[in-house]
Amino acid sequence: xxxxxxxxxxxxxxxxxxxxxxxxxxxxxxxxxxxxxxxxxxxxxxxxxxxxxxxxxxxxxxxxxxxxxxxxxxxxxxxxxxxxxxxxxxxxxxxxxxxxxxxxxxxxxxxxxxxxxxxxxxxxxxxxxxxxxxxxxxxxxxxxxxxxxxxxxxxxxxxxxxxxxxxxxxxxxxxxxxxxxxxxxxxxxxxxxxxxxxxxxxxxxxxxxxxxxxxxxxxxxxxxxxxxxxxxxxxxxxxxxxxxxxxxxxxxxxxxxxxxxxxxxxxxxxxxxxxxxxxxxxxxxxxxxxxxxxxxxxxxxxxxxxxxxxxxxxxxxxxxxxxxxxxxxxxxxxxxxxxxxxxxxxxxxxxxxxxxxxxxxxxxxxxxxxxxxxxxxxxxxxxxxxxxxxxxxxxxxxxxxxxxxxxxxxxxxxxxxxxxxxxxxxxxxxxxxxxxxxxxxxxxxxxxxxxxxxxxxxxxxxxxxxxxxxxxxxxxxxxxxxxxxxxxxxxxxxxxxxxxx
Ligand SMILES: [Zn+2]
Numbered sequence: 001x002x003x004x005x006x007x008x009x010x011x012x013x014x015x016x017x018x019x020x021x022x023x024x025x026x027x028x029x030x031x032x033x034x035x036x037x038x039x040x041x042x043x044x045x046x047x048x049x050x051x052x053x054x055x056x057x058x059x060x061x062x063x064x065x066x067x068x069x070x071x072x073x074x075x076x077x078x079x080x081x082x083x084x085x086x087x088x089x090x091x092x093x094x095x096x097x098x099x100x101x102x103x104x105x106x107x108x109x110x111x112x113x114x115x116x117x118x119x120x121x122x123x124x125x126x127x128x129x130x131x132x133x134x135x136x137x138x139x140x141x142x143x144x145x146x147x148x149x150x151x152x153x154x155x156x157x158x159x160x161x162x163x164x165x166x167x168x169x170x171x172x173x174x175x176x177x178x179x180x181x182x183x184x185x186x187x188x189x190x191x192x193x194x195x196x197x198x199x200x201x202x203x204x205x206x207x208x209x210x211x212x213x214x215x216x217x218x219x220x221x222x223x224x225x226x227x228x229x230x231x232x233x234x235x236x237x238x239x240x241x242x243x244x245x246x247x248x249x250x251x252x253x254x255x256x257x258x259x260x261x262x263x264x265x266x267x268x269x270x271x272x273x274x275x276x277x278x279x280x281x282x283x284x285x286x287x288x289x290x291x292x293x294x295x296x297x298x299x300x301x302x303x304x305x306x307x308x309x310x311x312x313x314x315x316x317x318x319x320x321x322x323x324x325x326x327x328x329x330x331x332x333x334x335x336x337x338x339x340x341x342x343x344x345x346x347x348x349x350x351x352x353x354x355x356x357x358x359x360x361x362x363x364x365x366x367x368x369x370x371x372x373x374x375x376x377x378x379x380x381x382x383x384x385x386x387x388x389x390x391x392x393x394x395x396x397x398x399x400x401x402x403x404x405x406x407x408x409x410x411x412x413x414x415x416x417x418x419x420x421x422x423x424x425x426x427x428x429x430x431x432x433x434x435x436x437x438x439x440x441x442x443x444x445x446x447x448x449x450x451x452x453x454x455x456x457x458x459x460x461x462x463x464x465x466x467x468x469x470x471x472x473x474x475x476x477x478x479x480x481x482x483x484x485x486x487x488x489x490x491x492x493x494x495x496x497x498x499x500x501x
Contacts, residue, residue: 039066041210044180044182044211045061046062046214047214048214048215049217050218052255054159055159056157056160058156059180061154063153067145067146067147067148073140073143073186077129077136077194078154078181078183079178080114080128080133080134081179082158084134085161085163095199095200102164104163104314109161110160110163111158112157113157114155114156116155117136119152124139124152126138130194134196164316170314172312172314173330174254177327178250183206183207193205201366202320205358207249209249210245211226211243211245212244213245214240215243216240217239221255223239223241224253224255226248226253226322227244227248227307248323254325256274259274260274260277261282262283269303271286271289271310273285275312276330279312284338285310286310288342292345293345299372299379300372300457301458301462303349303353304465308325308345309325310344311328312329313330315327315331319332319341326344326345328344342373342377346369346376347365349372349461351369354469355469360418361417362433363417363432363437366437367440368437371438377390395439398439402431402500414431415432415496443489443493448484452483455482456482459481460477463477464477471490475487475490
């Protein structure tokens with residue numbers, strides 16, 4: 001009897017220990033799994049003040065870098081994109097053919113000045129580096145290991161050029177794209193990615209981060225921005241807005257004394273359209289914007305942010321994408337405006353949520369975005385665009401480009417996967433990344449069929465949300481979703497071997 005009792009006790013203890021172990025293991029694995037799913041992101045906390053007389057934005061920016069890399073850091077690099085607008089910058093910010101449309105008056109210059117960098121009130125050493133003073137190197141004074149984080153504060157002032165560009169002021173709007181120091185990406189085995197600004201394409205590449213911004217500006221101006229507005233207060237003709245943006249890869253805002261805006265809701269997202277006060281197409285522009293969000297929500301997956309603003313502005317190209325905010329040039333004709341709006345909104349999926357290195361692999365977001373724009377018009381026939389005709393036109397444009405360039409220069413480089421600096425002309429960049437890009441995605445669709453193709457886009461969106469995909473990631477993702485081995489097929493498009501008939 002006694003023995004049995006002892007055995008029973010022993011059994012109870014053993015079971016209890018086992019149970020505790022199981023609970024511990026399950027909890028541990030859950031936390032580990034959760035940690036892998038929900039990476040803590042770096043963050044930017046800014047206090048900004050814009051003086052419209054001097055056209056200078058002064059700012060204090062607290063950067064919290066979370067080391068999600070397999071590397072220990074003693075220094076960090078940040079991009080200083082506004083220095084591309086300096087007088088004497090080696091790399092022109094606009095192609096020579098665009099100079100007249102870029103500058104509303106005479107040539108004008110801008111820049112960013114770093115006033116100081118501190119950590120917990122103590123100064124940190126920093127240097128301005130790069131071919132065009134485009135990089136800020138901050139010495140951290142300590143070793144930051146994987147999963148650790150460090151915060152430091154940068155004081156800066158950004159002077160705007162009088163230019164119709166991402167950053168600058170025109171006759172109608174004041175655009176603040178890429179106005180602040182932003183962390184350079186780091187790639188294992190490569191190092192920091194410090195590519196220069198370039199007049200072709202969108203020379204940007206960044207991680208998703210969390211933003212908290214306090215912005216003061218003259219109260220006669222209306223604000224459109226990334227993230228969402230939390231509060232706004234006006235005293236003595238100065239408005240101070242509190243803004244917040246979670247899991248976004250950049251932050252942009254536009255100010256204007258001419259804005260008139262309208263809003264609607266699509267799913268969980270408020271869609272805003274900012275036009276000018278005397279515009280008569282605000283409702284139709286808002287309507288196509290909302291339709292684009294609705295179409296891409298069901299085609300690729302839900303847009304995860306609560307706000308999206310489509311903003312008419314002075315801008316030398318057709319449009320430009322930022323997280324939760326797209327710029328539509330006020331130069332775009334009324335026939336083209338719907339197309340440009342849909343293209344820029346498609347970038348919210350391909351660039352915004354799923355990121356990529358836009359400097360070195362521009363086809364990834366531009367090709368897929370251009371094709372997504374055509375998919376929108378295929379899906380929404382009421383806009384009167386014929387999908388097959390659009391594909392035919394793209395094919396003809398591309399073939400004309402190849403023929404003309406071959407006749408003029410003897411040969412033409414039609415490879416797609418090149419850094420922006422290696423495209424010889426703007427037409428070469430546009431034809432190889434946008435046109436050939438969209439034709440490649442259409443060709444993949446024809447190969448694997450609609451069902452697998454659209455599943456692949458949905459899977460790619462879900463698997464790389466808030467991350468950056470490489471070309472190899474995209475190919476592997478498409479292979480997994482479609483069951484095809486598309487590597488050779490896609491490579492032949494990328495390296496220029498494929499002949500388009
Ligand atoms: Zn684009």
